[in-house]
Amino acid sequence: MSQLDILLLVLRVAFGAFVPLCFIAVLVWMERRGAAFFQDRSGPNRANILGFRAGGLVQNLADAVKLITKEDVIPDHVKHKFYFVLAPVIVFFIALVSFAAIPFADALVINGKEYIMQAIPTDLGILWFLALAGFSVYGIILAGWSSHNKYGILGGLRAAAQVISYEIPMGLAIISLLIVYGTVSLTEMAQLQGQLLFGFIPMWGVVLQPLGAVIFIVAAFAETNRTPFDLAEGESELVAGFHVEYSSMKFGMFFMGEYVALFTSSAIIVTLFFGGFQIPWFATETLVNHARPVTVLMMLLLPVFAKVFAMWISKNNRSHYDRVDDPRVREAQIYIKGLWGLVAAIEIVLFIYLITVSGGVADRILVTILQIITFLVKTTLMCFVYVWVRWTLPRFRYDQLQKLGWQTLLPLSLLNIFVTSAIVVALS
Amino acid sequence: MSGKTKIMERKGKDLYERLYLVEVFKGMAVTFGHFISNFLDNSKLYVRHYPEQKPEITARWRGRHRLTKHEDGTMKCVACFMCQTNCPAKCIMIEAGERVDGRTEKMPVRFDIDLLECIYCGYCVEACPMDAIRMDTGIFSVTGDKRSSFVMTLNDLLATPGAFTEEEYKKGGA
Numbered sequence: 310m311s312q313l314d315i316l317l318l319v320l321r322v323a324f325g326a327f328v329p330l331c332f333i334a335v336l337v338w339m340e341r342r343g344a345a346f347f348q349d350r351s352g353p354n355r356a357n358i359l360g361f362r363a364g365g366l367v368q369n370l371a372d373a374v375k376l377i378t379k380e381d382v383i384p385d386h387v388k389h390k391f392y393f394v395l396a397p398v399i400v401f402f403i404a405l406v407s408f409a410a411i412p413f414a415d416a417l418v419i420n421g422k423e424y425i426m427q428a429i430p431t432d433l434g435i436l437w438f439l440a441l442a443g444f445s446v447y448g449i450i451l452a453g454w455s456s457h458n459k460y461g462i463l464g465g466l467r468a469a470a471q472v473i474s475y476e477i478p479m480g481l482a483i484i485s486l487l488i489v490y491g492t493v494s495l496t497e498m499a500q501l502q503g504q505l506l507f508g509f510i511p512m513w514g515v516v517l518q519p520l521g522a523v524i525f526i527v528a529a530f531a532e533t534n535r536t537p538f539d540l541a542e543g544e545s546e547l548v549a550g551f552h553v554e555y556s557s558m559k560f561g562m563f564f565m566g567e568y569v570a571l572f573t574s575s576a577i578i579v580t581l582f583f584g585g586f587q588i589p590w591f592a593t594e595t596l597v598n599h600a601r602p603v604t605v606l607m608m609l610l611l612p613v614f615a616k617v618f619a620m621w622i623s624k625n626n627r628s629h630y631d632r633v634d635d636p637r638v639r640e641a642q643i644y645i646k647g648l649w650g651l652v653a654a655i656e657i658v659l660f661i662y663l664i665t666v667s668g669g670v671a672d673r674i675l676v677t678i679l680q681i682i683t684f685l686v687k688t689t690l691m692c693f694v695y696v697w698v699r700w701t702l703p704r705f706r707y708d709q710l711q712k713l714g715w716q717t718l719l720p721l722s723l724l725n726i727f728v729t730s731a732i733v734v735a736l737s
Numbered sequence: 738m739s740g741k742t743k744i745m746e747r748k749g750k751d752l753y754e755r756l757y758l759v760e761v762f763k764g765m766a767v768t769f770g771h772f773i774s775n776f777l778d779n780s781k782l783y784v785r786h787y788p789e790q791k792p793e794i795t796a797r798w799r800g801r802h803r804l805t806k807h808e809d810g811t812m813k814c815v816a817c818f819m820c821q822t823n824c825p826a827k828c829i830m831i832e833a834g835e836r837v838d839g840r841t842e843k844m845p846v847r848f849d850i851d852l853l854e855c856i857y858c859g860y861c862v863e864a865c866p867m868d869a870i871r872m873d874t875g876i877f878s879v880t881g882d883k884r885s886s887f888v889m890t891l892n893d894l895l896a897t898p899g900a901f902t903e904e905e906y907k908k909g910g911a
Binding site for chain 2: 343345346347348349350351523621624625628629630632697698700701702
């Protein structure tokens with residue numbers, strides 16, 4: 310292994326490990342402020358450091374301090390303490406590891422050698438995800454069982470039954486997708502989605518497999534135990550379901566695991582159905598071949614976006630009551646200065662790139678960074694859809710849930726496989 | 738006698754509604770409308786910025802108690818024990834003594850209200866024949882760092898001013 314190999318290995322693994330962790334903070338913030346805005350409330354926006362609220366992001370720090378410093382109780386009636394402690398670890402770890410096989414950029418070619426941009430450069434892709442997605446529910450079942458609590462065991466049982474019901478439509482939806490793509494490698498799937506259908510529609514999975522996409526997204530919601538399928542938690546009937554006996558950071562692990570799972574399943578939905586890292590109409594080779602005009606375009610667009618963002622900040626980051634010398638206005642001015650500083654720094658880097666190293670390897674690295682940003686933006690939007698659905702739809706009743714899984718999604722996904730195979734055979 | 742029966746139409750039976758997805762998207766459009774208008778301009782939120790913006794308290798609202806005084810500054814309370822007897826939470830503790838200002842025979846030498854026991858029902862106000870105890874201070878937030886700080890003594894109760902004019906208070910139905 311050359312030094313470059315080792316460097317890229319470290320970078321990819323670090324990306325796969327730390328980006329989901331960083332996104333916990335962003336997602337918790339998005340969930341709480343998003344929920345508030347959906348309900349015409351304001352959400353947590355008071356926590357601050359030296360007056361800097363960062364739009365409520367500082368609240369996460371307060372939450373973390375609270376969770377870490379709380380007393381970590383293991384109730385006396387818990388007989389199997391090992392499993393009780395193991396359960397949150399499984400939930401968190403599995404959610405984190407299933408992100409490892411998701412490509413966040415197209416394969417990077419340096420000196421004729423191809424580096425697959427996944428934390429674990431494997432071709433297993435979707436099989437890896439399926440195997441681990443089914444495994445994460447073991448943590449929930451184990452938590453419910455080892456809590457030795459009626460609510461806990463009911464939550465665990467519900468989670469088990471739900472995952473069994475929804476794993477099947479999910480797997481079948483993936484089969485029809487595999488028929489279309491003809492590969493299990495997620496990088497190859499995302500590469501295929503860079504092509505154009507009839508010359509103008511991006512060939513995303515959602516265009517080729519609309520029914521499969523709906524089934525997969527519904528099943529993914531059920532798999533992550535999010536509303537409308539959060540019967541395992543069901544606070545109105547089961548108090549808190551499987552994590553009713555957990556406190557402190559052990560609860561924190563469940564909490565973080567839920568958000569990592571949310572991020573991972575958003576990432577897999579984006580990769581399978583919404584083009585993954587592909588920028589619509591700009592395939593990797595197109596970008597690499599036209600790196601210079603793309604860079605100039607970025608340098609022009611960046612200040613425009615920054616201007617809009619700055620206007621939004623100064624409009625919304627102020628007190629909505631009479632206040633002498635409003636400190637939030639001053640806070641907003643500092644944010645805007647920071648934003649313009651960042652924009653200037655990026656412009657300088659891009660300018661240096663243009664006049665010195667453009668062409669060759671640098672182009673490919675630039676395109677990789679662009680694709681990582683695209684992937685993260687798409688994933689964030691998908692996470693927003695999760696939040697959006699959570700604060701719109703009420704929870705299913707248990708029989709409705711099973712009926713939807715077995716009587717609607719299962720036949721539909723089977724039908725989808727037949728129709729897809731027929732079309733694929735007819736076209737080939 | 739035959740009553741008129743109204744048969745309610747059950748929704749959600751036809752195919753269009755049982756497809757569910759269309760209705761889901763309609764619902765999501767509604768919530769997204771709320772989100773985006775609040776996101777673009779957060780002054781539209783239905784929020785009172787509480788510690789800075791106080792809620793408006795009406796004269797009928799039962800807040801913390803106070804003891805009223807005559808115009809010459811002597812207290813109206815005659816230590817008749819009506820409020821203490823009527824109190825369902827048994828939070829009032831009165832000790833009567835001899836009156837020194839010459840108005841009547843009795844006055845309280847001790848008048849404690851334990852706010853941790855009080856349920857703010859207002860029966861003491863209704864029971865009082867002298868209009869001596871009122872809950873018109875407009876104080877709704879009672880906080881303290883030890884239990885003893887929640888016991889209002891005679892001097893505390895006399896020192897708390899009313900938040901409303903006599904006219905407003907009477908209009909409130911007292």
